[in-house]
Amino acid sequence: MKSEILNKAVQFIDHYLGWRSWSVLVYNSVIENVFLIFYIAGRNQMYTIYFIIDFFVFFLFSMFSTTYGYLINDLADRELDMQHGKANTFINDSRAKAHAIVLLFFALSVIFGVPFFERPYFLTLWLLWLLLATIYSVKPIRLKERGKLGLIIVVLAQRVLPTLIIFAAFGYYDSLDIVIFTAYIFFRGLSSDVNHQLEDYRRDAATDTRTFTVEAGYHKAERILHLSLKAEKVLLLACLLIMYQKFPSPEVLGISLFLPLVVVYCTIYGLSWWQMRRHSGDMEINPFSRGGRNIFHILHHTFPSVLMPLCVLMLLMLRNWIFFIPLLFLIIYRRLYSIDLIRKGLSALKFA
Known part of the structure; x- marks a missing residue:
């Protein structure tokens, strides 16, 4: 009996929280840009166990909030996804059950958000997010389906x-940093969502789904x-230059230990430019391409989502x-213990 309950619980988690190969842990802005949280920890000198607790609570909050956003989108898109032949979490569920599951994840996001509710701007921003995530779908x-506005x-x-x-959850209010980091993450998101619409262009056009790409045209x-x-x-x-200037990194011979990270990025950036010049526009520069990892995947995904938080955490470890x-x-979450994964990442830097 207990094993049956456990199996059902695992199946439930895998199906709803593990939506589409655990996209909630991949396409989650907080997790993608987690370096920002660790940067704030250094800037605010949050070298205590209380920050670690806040980090993991916030991680769960972001995971459940993101799941709410994904699930309410699937709930709203169920019939349309059937027309498109696309996967949908609720394809075999009744509407009542689907609504109950969406409400469950909303409740979980509230529970893990409560510790931050009294922090300035947090609740207002989260309620605004909740509104937009809901009316979007x-x-x-x-x-x-409102084109450019959507x-x-x-x-x-x-x-x-x-x-x-x-920024609100961890009490960071440096206006220049907020503008630059938010602008970077805005364009990172814009790239991802335009690419997603490009991938769905034919199906959206066939069903007259008025996305931006359908209205503007594929080439635009x-x-x-x-x-x-x-x-x-x-x-x-x-962002890296700001972090180099402001992050309280230890120094060796008067040189910040953050500098190598900036040098590595500039090197990869330069290599990507050299490869584009060498291949005269024939090279696949889309980091979302499914043709395998390349240097552009490292620039747009691996570097900001893996290398940056890894290096910042190592520097923070020197403090506490x-x-x-x-x-x-x-390391466990990103499977950085995998030699094969590391080898594939390094192979993407090849000059060919």
């Missing part, structure tokens, strides 16, 4: 507001993707050993 407003709203809801919520959307990717790279460099806890979590 749900009729009669359904902003996802694209802007989804980037605000999935990228900009979560970033501002991070593709140009916007390329411009967004360029802005993303430049703004990430700006307790940062080994999130470091170990990051």
Whole structure:
């Protein structure tokens, strides 16, 4: 009896929280840009166990909130996804059960958000996020079919507001940093969402789903993707320079230990430029391409989502050993113990 209950619980978690190969842990702005939280820890000198607790509570809050956003979108898209032949979490569920599950994850996000509710701006920003995440998918407003407006709203809801919520949750109010980091994450989100619409272009056009790409046209959307990717790279460099200047990194011979991270990024950036020049525009520069890892995947995904938080945590460990806890979590979560994974990542830097 107990094993049966346990099996059902595991199946439930895997199906609803593990939606589409655990996308909640992949396409989650907080997790993608977790380096920002650790940067704030250093800037605010939050070298205590209380920060570690806050980090993991906030991690769960972001996970359940993101799941709510995904599930309410699947609930609203159930019939449309059937027409498209796309996967949908609720395809075999009754509408009542689907509503109950969406409400469950909303309740879980509230529970893990409560510790932050009294922090300035947090509750207001989260309620705004909740509103946008809901009306983006749900009729009669359904902003996802409002072309350009829908694209802007989804980037605000999935990228900009979560970033501002991070600043509010951890009490960081440096205006220049907020502008630069948020701008970077905005373009990172814009690139991702335009690419997603490009991938769905034919199906959306066939069912007259009025996304931005359907309204603007495939080639115009593709140009916007390329411009967004360029802005993303430049703004990430700006973020690194700010972090180099402001992060309280230990020094050796008067040189900040943060400097190697900046040098590595500039080197990869330079290699990517050299490869584009060498291949005269014939190279696949889309980091979302399913053709395998390349240097652009490292620039846009691996570097900001893996290398940056890894390095920042190592520097924080020099201040207090307790940062080994999130470091170990990051290593396990990103499977950085996998030699094969590391080898594949390094092979993407090849000059060919």
